[in-house]
Amino acid sequence: MDTNAVLDVAFDALVLAAKLSAPVLVSALVVGFIVSLVQSVTQIQEITLSFVPKALAAGIALLVSGHWMISETVAFTHDMFERIPSLVGG
Template sequence: MTPEVAIDLFREALWLTCVIVGVLVVPSLIVGLIVAVFQAATQINEQTLSFLPRLLAMLVTLIWAGPWLTRELMEYIQTLYQNIPYVIG
């Protein structure tokens, strides 16, 4: 295996990780920002108030994007397994 192939495999894995994390975290961040603005506007300083909406946003995101994320991960793993003979040789 040449260094270029190793770097390319690592780059693809890192990009897939960033996509998976981004798809899951961004909706939670947006909901957290909306709740924080609401708390600032109403002067409610309850820490637990922002937890439930973010948890629900994460659950809805997992239900909505879960099949796509799983398919992307499985395609990457299948491609990786299919390229094993080319990487070793």
């Protein structure tokens, strides 16, 4: 197993991690921005007001994109298992 193969596997894993985390992070970011904007306009500084909507948005994002996340993970795992013979030199 050479350095290029290790870097290729690591790059693919990092890209997959970024793709899988994007829906949850983007939805929490958008909701957090909107809540922050509302808090600054109304001058209501309640901690639960910023946490609960972001948690709900992250949960909804997981429900909506969960099937896609699992299918991407399974496809990546199948790809890694198919690469095993070439990675060990066989």
